[in-house]
Amino acid sequence: MAALLAMSLSACSQGNKAKQSKDMKKVLVTYFSATGTTKGVAQQLAEVTGGTLHEIKPAQPYTDADLDWRDKQSRSSVEMQNKSSRPAITDKLSNMQDYEVIYVGFPIWWYTCPTIINTFMEAYDFKGKTVIPFATSGGSTITKACEDLKAAYPDVNWKEGKLLNRASKKELENWVKTLDY
Numbered sequence: 001m002a003a004l005l006a007m008s009l010s011a012c013s014q015g016n017k018a019k020q021s022k023d024m025k026k027v028l029v030t031y032f033s034a035t036g037t038t039k040g041v042a043q044q045l046a047e048v049t050g051g052t053l054h055e056i057k058p059a060q061p062y063t064d065a066d067l068d069w070r071d072k073q074s075r076s077s078v079e080m081q082n083k084s085s086r087p088a089i090t091d092k093l094s095n096m097q098d099y100e101v102i103y104v105g106f107p108i109w110w111y112t113c114p115t116i117i118n119t120f121m122e123a124y125d126f127k128g129k130t131v132i133p134f135a136t137s138g139g140s141t142i143t144k145a146c147e148d149l150k151a152a153y154p155d156v157n158w159k160e161g162k163l164l165n166r167a168s169k170k171e172l173e174n175w176v177k178t179l180d181y
Helices: 002-024 037-049 075-081 115-123 143-152 169-178
Strands: 027-031 052-055 101-107 130-136
Touching: 027 037, 037 052, 037 101, 037 130, 037 169, 075 115, 101 115, 115 143, 130 143
Parallel strands: 027 052, 027 101, 101 130
Antiparallel strands: none
C-alpha cells in the first residue's frame, strides 16, 4: 500500500513538474497595433500567459491617411507593395535573450502581416526560441501571414498561429493550453 501511494505521489509530482516547466518559461507577448484592436488582444494574452507585454512601435506613427488601404499612395499601401520595406521601430528590447516563448501579434494587411513585423523579426536572434503568431482582421484569415513568416524565416521554431478576433479570456486560455512549448 505504501509503495502504491509513493508511486501515485511520484506520478502526480511529475505531472505537476511538466505543467510547471511550461509555466516557468519566460514569455513575451509583443504586438504591432495600428488602431488598438490587436493591442487589446495582446493585453489579454499577456495576462493569460503571465508574459511581458511589448509594443512594436513604428518610429513614425501611422496616421489615418497612412492606413487608407483604398489609396494606392498611402503609406501602408506603398509599404505592402514593396516586399523589402522595413519600417523603422523604436523601443527595441535589450533583453530579448531572456525570453523563450514569443507571441507576435499584428493586424492582417493585404492578407499577410504588415512589413513592420519583418523589421521586428530581423532585429533579434530567435535561435532556440518558440515563436507564435496571432492576428486580428476585419475579414482575412491568418493562413497566408503564417506561410509568409515561415518562408521568410525558416530557421525560427514557429508554432501554428491563430486569428484572435474578439477572443474572450477563456478562449485565449484554451488556445494557450493547446500549444506545445
